[in-house]
Amino acid sequence: MDMPAEGASGHTEAAGRLPEEQETYEGLSVPAGMVCDVAEREVLIRARGLTKVFGQFRAVDGIDFELTRGEVFGFLGPNGAGKSSTMRMIGCVSPPSGGELRIFGLDPVNDGPSIRARLGAVPQEDTLDVELTVRENLLIYGRYFGLRRDVIKERTARLLDFVQLAERADDQVEPLSGGMKRRLTIARSLISEPEILLLDEPTTGLDPQARHVVWDRLYRLKQQGVTLVLTTHYMDEAEQLCDRLVVMDRGKIAAEGSPRELIAAHSTPEVLELRFRIDEQEQAVEKLADLPDVRIEVLADRILVYTADGDAALADVGRCGLEPLTSLIRRSSLEDVFLRLTGRRLED
Amino acid sequence: MPELTVPTLRELPLRILPPALLRTGRYGLGGRGSAHLVERHARVYRRTWGVLISGFVEPLFYLLSIGIGLGKLVGTVTGPGGHVIGFTSFVAPALLATSAMNGAVLDSTFNVFFRLKYAKLYDSTLATPMRADEIALGEIGWALIRGSLYATAFMAVMLALGLVHSAWALLDVPVAILIGFAFAGAGMAGTTFMRSWQHFEFITLSTLPMFLFSTTFYPLGVYPRPVQMFIEVTPLYQGIVLLRGLTLGIVGPGLLPRVGYLVIMGIAGLIVAGRRIQRLLLA
Structure with a gap:
């Protein structure tokens, strides 16, 4: 799976560096x-x-x-x-x-x-x-x-x-x-x-x-x-x-x-992040909107597909004939909760 | 530092008002916290004590050049109560009063403005149990501690030069501190209204003429009556009359209203300064 250059990857990496030990x-x-x-x-x-x-x-x-x-x-x-x-x-x-x-x-x-x-x-x-x-x-x-x-x-x-x-x-x-x-x-x-x-x-x-x-x-x-x-x-x-x-x-x-309750209440378990060529994004949004059991959010640089099953959604994307430049399946975060609740991103 | 609940002013009989004023939570005249701010300043100046010298040297230079130098030419002046006295003896108490004013003004304006707007010292102070009025009294208290050092040193010089003519001069240092209190209060209150360094021109604009014209170098009699009346109500004049009277031993009950003038000026400044800091920073 390809990784997007920034955004979500930065967050997961940062979270991973937090101290795990209970000392x-x-x-x-x-x-x-x-x-x-x-x-x-x-x-x-x-x-x-x-x-x-x-x-x-x-x-x-x-x-x-x-x-x-x-x-x-x-x-x-x-x-x-x-x-x-x-x-x-x-x-x-x-x-x-x-x-x-x-x-x-x-x-x-x-x-x-x-x-x-x-x-x-x-x-x-x-x-x-x-x-x-x-x-x-x-x-x-x-x-x-x-x-x-x-x-x-x-x-x-x-x-x-x-x-x-x-x-x-x-x-x-x-x-x-x-x-x-x-x-x-x-x-x-x-x-x-x-x-x-x-x-x-x-x-x-x-x-x-x-x-x-x-x-x-x-x-x-x-x-x-x-x-x-x-x-x-x-x-x-x-x-x-x-x-x-x-x-x-x-x-x-x-x-x-x-944090867990908020994610459960306001987002889906998984998020599929897709990046398309600029001229293809609009067309992709239309096709993705027709996918079953998903909700999509369109950001400036990528499309977020909210779904219970990221792999299944990615397979659906392929079946629609869409070819994203990059794709990433990740767990929902508070960022997604915020986006859902306010329609805006946190760190703009 | 837990505080006792204090009844509001209206509930209190008049005779216990003064202690209550000092204790009411939001508007007081300072408290124990003031000493902590003084401790902070003392710690800072422990390393930079050299800057304290200027406050002493400046009035000393004036005394040597104008008092002694010019005194050779002038000889004698008609002092309070028509007494003829040496020019240097006439000028020295006025210079003590002026240096008390200048020291207090410098501390309570430039330094306070810097701490208020740039160092943001009071922002962090007010996150603790310290109150705005405690900060105001702490600043003024610090100005007075410095002022008392200057005044004591200057008195020593006056004594050495034979410019002290009465035992009443023992009160010179306390009165110099009172002058400092009046000007520190007013200066700090004024500083809370200033928005830029340009506004400090107003301070020089008020202290310099007071220094030059409040009978520092010649008696009030040289002015026409309307000018005399104006000068008689300015604050530095009160201080000069007080110190000159005490140093020369020409003392009467007429000095008491001048003490009252300076006390009221200082307290008014303290109250305004405390409330303004409260309004500026706790908004």
């Missing part, structure tokens, strides 16, 4: 509050009709969701879907315009500082203190939380080990690579041993290798039962890390469930 990082102790107690299902965040309006623009348009202790919850959607606005509201750095939001049962508008004391935040753009060293960034950030210096010192050693920056402890922040800065931001967010860790686009802007190091660290936190909320427009990130996610589009929630 936990033993040096990093996890506070009791961060560990999941499945029996309790304690709700940490509850949103009802949550709305954020900027002028005339409804960035978040009446969304409902709940986060329970110990789970990894994701907001998946393209840029401008309202993910970051939602995240800022949860982080108590942006008051909701409407609806109800309760974090630890508290109101973010009136109890912002007390809620923020229990959150860790990794913002979309690094806001590290460039006038301080790596170690001092953790020290001062911990001080903002009112932590004692000896407590911070002890945690700093463990956290810098955890994010593999121990050797850079006394360096300035500016010369660090993008991936290192992001890892330092993650370490900084953990200094207060937060009950919920908020990650807004944790790997956006990183090169593939740096992204995998960050994924690896987040995966370890997940293994330790840390409650994580993350936004992403990378479906492999969402698939690998999230227990449960909502698909967001234009400020609304389009679907909710585990």
Whole structure:
């Protein structure tokens, strides 16, 4: 079978590189509050009709969701879907315009500082203190939380080990690579041993290798039962890390469930990707539309055939007299769910 | 850092208002978190302490060139209460007041603007339990710590040159800090309204004339009455009158309203700065 040059192949390859091993990082102790107690299902965040309006623009348009202790919850959607606005509201750095939001049962508008004391935040753009060293960034950030210096010192050693920056402890922040800065931001967010860790686009802007190091660290936190909320427009990130996610589009929630549930509910088990010569694509679309038990999506560079049985569909394609340049049978992904729900691709 | 729930202002009897003002969640006048920001700045400046020297050297140069140099030509001036005093003794307290103003303004405007718009320092600070008003007080507090170092050093020079004429001068450093508080508050509040570096021209445009015309180098009497009235309501003038009175030992109850003026100016600036940071960054 031929492989398409990019697109789907890139995703499967990336997913395959995620850490498979279940090892936990033993040096990093996890506070009791961060560990999941499945029996309790304690709700940490509850949103009802949550709305954020900027002028005339409804960035978040009446969304409902709940986060329970110990789970990894994701907001998946393209840029401008309202993910970051939602995240800022949860982080108590942006008051909701409407609806109800309760974090630890508290109101973010009136109890912002007390809620923020229990959150860790990794913002979309690094806001590290460039006038301080790596170690001092953790020290001062911990001080903002009112932590004692000896407590911070002890945690700093463990956290810098955890994010593999121990050797850079006394360096300035500016010369660090993008991936290192992001890892330092993650370490900084953990200094207060937060009950919920908020990650807004944790790997956006990183090169593939740096992204995998960050994924690896987040995966370890997940293994330790840390409650994580993350936004992403990378479906492999969402698939690998999230227990449960909502698909967001234009400020609304389009679907909710585990990655597997979402794929089962909104896509077919398999997808046949076909590429034709430009002048043949239109004719191919017409013929493919007549195939039994399939649904097709036409993208700029290829046609996706949604089917329960990819091999059978490919055989049908041959019987129609169509000769695709390349063909690929793959499992459905969240990308397909998103395409189905919104008619658009995630990473446009 | 868990916080106690505080009743709203309306529910409180008046006599316990001041502590309540400091504690209300959204709008306060700073708190424990302010000290953490000061700690952060102290850590940064520990490595770059050299830049602190300029704040001391500048008023010293003025004192040597204008006070002592020009003083040789001028001789004596009629000071507060009609007392005839040496020109250098007349100018020195005014330079102390001016340096308190300049130091506070520099810290609370350029440095705050940089941290607000470029370093995005407060964005990360506000993701923690820190509040906007704690940031405002922290910045102003840091400006005052620097200012008190400058003022103390300058006082030492004045003492060495025999320019201190009264035990009241023990209050010079606290008053210099008060002047710094007033200007740091106003400066920081003003900075939250600035959108580009060009707007900083307005700061020079207001501090330079104050430095030159607020009776720094000659008594108020040289001006026609309308100009005198204008100068009497400007903030640096209050500070110069206070420090000159204390240093020369010419002290009366008339100085108290000037203290009140500077206190109110500083608190007003602190409140505006805190609320503006809240509006700019927590939107």
